[in-house]
Amino acid sequence: MSKSGLLKETILSLPELPGIYKYFDSQNTLLYIGKAKNLKKRVSSYFSKIHHENRKTEVLVSKICGIEFTVVKTEIDALLLENSLIKEFRPRYNIALKDDKSFPVIRITNERFPKIYAMRNPVNDGSDYFGPYSSPHVMHIVLDLVKQIYPIRNCNYILSQKNIEAHKFKVCLEYQIGNCKGACEGFETEEDYMESISRIKNILRGNLIEVKNHLKGEMLKASNQMQFEIANRFKYKLDKLINYQGRTTVVSRIITNVDVFNISSSNQFAFVNYLKIVNGMIIQSQTIEYRKVLDETDQEVLELAIIELRLRYQSTAKEIIVPQVLDLSTEGLKFTCPKAGDRKKLLDISMSNLLHFKKEKLEQYDKLDPELRINRLMHTMQSDLKLKVMPKYIECFDNSNIQGHFPVSACVVFRNGKPSKKEYRIFNIKTVEGPNDFATMEEVITRRYTRLMNENTELPDLVIIDGGKGQLSSAVDAMKRVGVYGKFAVIGIAKRLEELYYPEDALPLYIDKKSETLKIIQHLRDEAHRFGITKHRNLRSKGSLGTELTQINGIGEETAKRLLQVFKSVKNIKQQTLETLSEAVGQAKAKTVKEALKF
Secondary structure: OOHHHHHHHHHHHOOOOOEEEEEEOOOOOEEEEEEEOOHHHHHHHHHHOOOOOOHHHHHHHHHOOEEEEEEOOOHHHHHHHHHHHHHHHOOOOOOEEOOOOOOOEEEEOOOOOOOEEEEOOOOOOOOEEEOOOOOHHHHHHHHHHHHHHOOOOOOOOOOOHHHHHOOOOOOOHHHHOOOOOOHHHOOOOHHHHHHHHHHHHHHHHOOHHHHHHHHHHHHHHHHHOOOHHHHHHHHHHHHHHHHHHHHHEOOOOOOOOEEEEEEEEOOOEEEEEEEEEEOOEEEEEEEEEEEOOOOOOHHHHHHHHHHHHHHHOOOOOOEEEOOOOOOOOOOOOEEEOOOOOHHHHHHHHHHHHHHHHHHHHHHHHHHHOHHHHHHHHHHHHHHHOOOOOOOOEEEEEEEEEEOOEEEEEEEEEEEOOEEOHHHOEEEEOOOOOOOOHHHHHHHHHHHHHHHHHHOOOOOOOEEEEEOOHHHHHHHHHHHHHHOOOOOOEEEEEOOOOOEEEOOOOOOOEEOOOOOHHHHHHHHHHHHHHHHHHHHHHHHHHHHHHHHHHHOOOOOOHHHHHHHHHHHOOHHHHHOOOHHHHHHHHOHHHHHHHHHHHOO
C-alpha cells in the first residue's frame, strides 16, 4: 500500500477521544508530538489543508510516513503526557523550552534535628523542598528571615539520642551568638526543635497567620511575666515577619492558593510568566521562554507552559488566572479570565514582570545576532501593519514648499529598518503651479514608479505617504495609472503619527506609541522631512540669490553664476572693491553691479 493510503487508513482508525499523537518519517525518526481534544479531527486537519500557515508545517506534513497515538481520559492528561514525551524525546518540530537550567530550592533535610539550606538539583531522599526560586536573591531573603525568627543548626553532627546523651559534641560559636539553641548538648529538645521546623514550613508555604499568632502570643506571655528582654526579642521577630509580608502582599488576602499565568510572544519566541499566590502574597515567580517552531499560537504555548510550571512548582492550586479563554476542562480546576478587580491586578503584575524579562532577552539576542533582530523587527512590522509580506524595502514620500514656491518632494528609502541614504531621491516639481500638495504627490508618484517599471527595477514592499488621507488618495490614483497599484502595500500617515490610513478604508489603524513599528515609521517620516526641507532650502537660497543679481540690467545668468562661484554670496559681493569685481567679470559689468547694489 502507498504512503498516502497507509496514512489515510491510520487517520480513519483514529478515535474521537483526547490523547497524544506522534509523527514519524520514512526512517522511523520521531518528528513531532502533539496533543488533541479529539484525535481524529486534529490529525485530519494536517492532511486536509491545501495550504498551511507556514512553510515549516508544509515540510513537516510532507515528511510524515507513520502515525502513532495514545488515548487518555482528559485533555489535561494529554497535556501532561505531551509535556513529558517532548522533554524525553525532544522532536525536531516541537516547540523548544529554552529554560533548561536548574533553579535553587530550599531543602529541609530528612533527619533528626533537620538542617535548612539552599541547593540545586534536589534528590528523592525524603527531604522537604520549597521552591524552586527564579531569583537566588529572593530565596536568600526568605532563608535569612526564617533563620532569624527560628534559629536552626547548620552543623553536620549526627544528633542521635545516644550521641547527645554521651556528650560527644560541644556547642560552637553559632550557639554563642544566638544562631542555634544548642541541640547538640541537649539545650533544646527534639520536640521544640521540630515545632520550629513546622513553623518554618508554614512561612515557606506562605501561611503566615499561624506564625504571627504564635510570636504575638509568646511576646505577650513574656511581657506579662515581666520578662521584657525576651518579649522584645519576640517583637523583633514579629516585626521582621510583618515587614516581609508587607513587601510581598500584592492584593486582597482573601485570594489564596491561586496560580497566575500571562504570555507575550513575537514571531520566534514566546515568554510566559508564572506567579504563585498564597494569602495575597507572591511566594513564587518565574518567567520561561519558548522558541517557536511551527508558529504556535499563544493558546498552545500557554497550555504547555501551565503544565510545565505547575509540575515544576508542584502546584495544587484549584484556580488558574489566565489572560485569555483556554479550551481546557477538567474536574476540580477552574480557569479565570478577569476583566477587572484584584484578579485583573495580578494579571497586570504578571505582565509587568513578563515585559521586563522579554525586553532584556530580546536585547541580548539583538546584540548576539543582528540578523535575528532584523528578522524579528520585520515580522513585528508585518504583523502591526497587517501586511502580506515583510517590509524589508520601504519608500516614504514628503512634500516641501512655501506657498507653492520652490516645491520639491523627497523620497527616502529604508532597507531592513535602516536608512539607505545612497538611494534617497529628490524631485523638483515640474507640472504643478502654486501650493497643491495633492497634485505634487500625484506627479512624484507617477514619475517615480513609471521609471522603476520602465527600468524593470525592484519595487518596494511598502510605500508610506506623509500627509494623511488626501495625499494617500492622490498617490493611489497615480499608482493605478502607472499600473503598480496592488504590487506593494501603501499607507498614509496623518499628523498624529499613530494614525495610519489604508486605501479604501475610512477608519485609521492605531499603533501603540511604544511599539518598534511606530519608531521605524517616525524615523522614516523625519528622514523624509529632513531631506526634503534641506533640498528645498538650498533651492530657495539659490533662487533668491540668483534673482537679485539677474534683475540688474545688463547682468545675465552667466555673469551672476560667475560672481556667485567666485564670491559665494551676494553679501560677499557687496563687500568687494571695483577692482576685485573687475578681475572676475570685467570693468564694465563690475561697475554695473556696484552701482545696482549700491556698495
